[in-house]
Amino acid sequence: FKTRLFIPTLPEQEAIGSFFSDLDQLITLHQRQLDHLKLLKKALLQQMFI
Structure with missing residues (x-):
C-alpha cells in the first residue's frame, strides 16, 4: 500500500523550529520561577515554626 508523507x-x-525554541525558553523560565517559589515557600514555612 502507498503512504503519502507531507513535508x-x-x-x-524554520518557523516550526523557531516556535519550539521559543517554547523551550518559556518552559525554562517558568521552571526557574517555580524553583524560586518552592525555595520561598520552604523558607516561609520554616519561619512559621521557629
Whole structure:
C-alpha cells in the first residue's frame, strides 16, 4: 500500500523550529520561577515554626 508523507517547506520548517525554541525558553523560565517559589515557600514555612 502507498503512504503519502507531507513535508513542510523550508520556511515552514524554520518557523516550526523557531516556535519550539521559543517554547523551550518559556518552559525554562517558568521552571526557574517555580524553583524560586518552592525555595520561598520552604523558607516561609520554616519561619512559621521557629
